[in-house]
Amino acid sequence: MHEPVAIHKALIDTTNAVTEYVGSEAYRHAAAMLEVLIYSYSKDLQNVLPEDLVRVQTAIRQTTAIRDLLIGASRVSPKI
Secondary structure, three states: OOOHHHHHHHHHHHHHHHHOOOOOHHHHHHHHHHHHHHHHHHHHOOOOOHHHHHHHHHHHHHHHHHHHHHHOOOOOOOOO
């Protein structure tokens, strides 16, 4: 599964599977957990070292993309 096409297909398949459960209680809790994680990363930006800035920004973008998928705000695969 290291071929780019297989990886892309797996990402699309899992994205479609996740969106089938949008709105369930478990997914609401997972989305809330991701909100806290996004907030935590955002607070980290206040004191981040320049060499760590891209890492923290990427973590925020990835977490936000996953959260948006879980809450139904997006059907785009969360690849950043």
